[in-house]
Amino acid sequence: GAGVSQSPSNKVTEKGKDVELRCDPISGHTALYWYRQRLGQGLEFLIYFQGNSAPDKSGLPSDRFSAERTGESVSTLTIQRTQQEDSAVYLCASSLVLAGYYGYTFGSGTRLTVV
Amino acid sequence: AQSVTQLDSQVPVFEEAPVELRCNYSSSVSVYLFWYVQYPNQGLQLLLKYLSGSTLVKGINGFEAEFNKSQTSFHLRKPSVHISDTAEYFCAVSEVNNNDMRFGAGTRLTVKP
Numbered sequence: 001g002a003g004v005s006q007s008p009s010n011k012v013t014e015k016g017k018d019v020e021l022r023c024d025p026i027s028g029h030t031a032l033y034w035y036r037q038r039l040g041q042g043l044e045f046l047i048y049f050q051g052n053s054a055p056d057k058s059g060l061p062s063d064r065f066s067a068e069r070t071g072e073s074v075s076t077l078t079i080q081r082t083q084q085e086d087s088a089v090y091l092c093a094s095s096l097v098l099a100g101y102y103g104y105t106f107g108s109g110t111r112l113t114v115v
Numbered sequence: 116a117q118s119v120t121q122l123d124s125q126v127p128v129f130e131e132a133p134v135e136l137r138c139n140y141s142s143s144v145s146v147y148l149f150w151y152v153q154y155p156n157q158g159l160q161l162l163l164k165y166l167s168g169s170t171l172v173k174g175i176n177g178f179e180a181e182f183n184k185s186q187t188s189f190h191l192r193k194p195s196v197h198i199s200d201t202a203e204y205f206c207a208v209s210e211v212n213n214n215d216m217r218f219g220a221g222t223r224l225t226v227k228p
Contacts, residue, residue, distance in 0.1 A: 041221070042121075042205065043221075045216075056215055091159070093159075103216075104159075108158045109158060
């Protein structure tokens with residue numbers, strides 16, 4: 001597609017429920033990234049994919065968080081047993097190989113609210 | 116791994132005044148450097164980037180940044196700001212041949228009339 005698409009744009013869920021966030025990267029972008037942005041704070045790196053491989057999972061906050069990617073397309077970030085501290089905007093970005101050279105294209109994010 | 120420090124969390128400034136947003140990075144290898152802007156209730160947009168060559172980089176909306184290797188800095192500047200420049204600005208660093216990018220905590224620029 002023309003840009004990075006994320007869905008849903010807003011999600012309100014009850015504490016303890018599981019949620020699934022989706023990211024559809026730009027066609028042809030092999031690298032895909034997930035970040036979390038809490039209210040008034042910076043971007044917190046979660047995970048990145050090169051193709052469907054995730055070389056760096058060091059940013060995932062706990063074992064309640066997981067992510068997968070099918071080939072070089074859609075990625076899903078799953079949060080199990082959500083907690084209130086999971087409330088944030090979850091941003092996805094994609095890039096061509098060697099992201100550092102080309103920079104990222106960000107999606108508009110999914111605003112997650114855990115009540 | 117690389118890291119970024121943005122020295123000012125908030126910068127208030129009057130319209131038409133100059134502004135500098137400071138950014139320092141840490142890395143043991145060569146890096147690429149970026150500035151992103153996030154307008155209220157919008158996603159992040161690339162403002163400018165340094166890859167190699169000239170240390171002075173010009174971006175969109177009249178912004179520029181200068182890479183200083185000895186001081187490990189990449190400060191963002193604009194000679195005359197507008198109300199519409201009010202936004203959150205993020206500095207980011209990526210190590211050469213490394214695929215992930217790390218962001219600073221952001222600087223909120225508020226331009227007052």
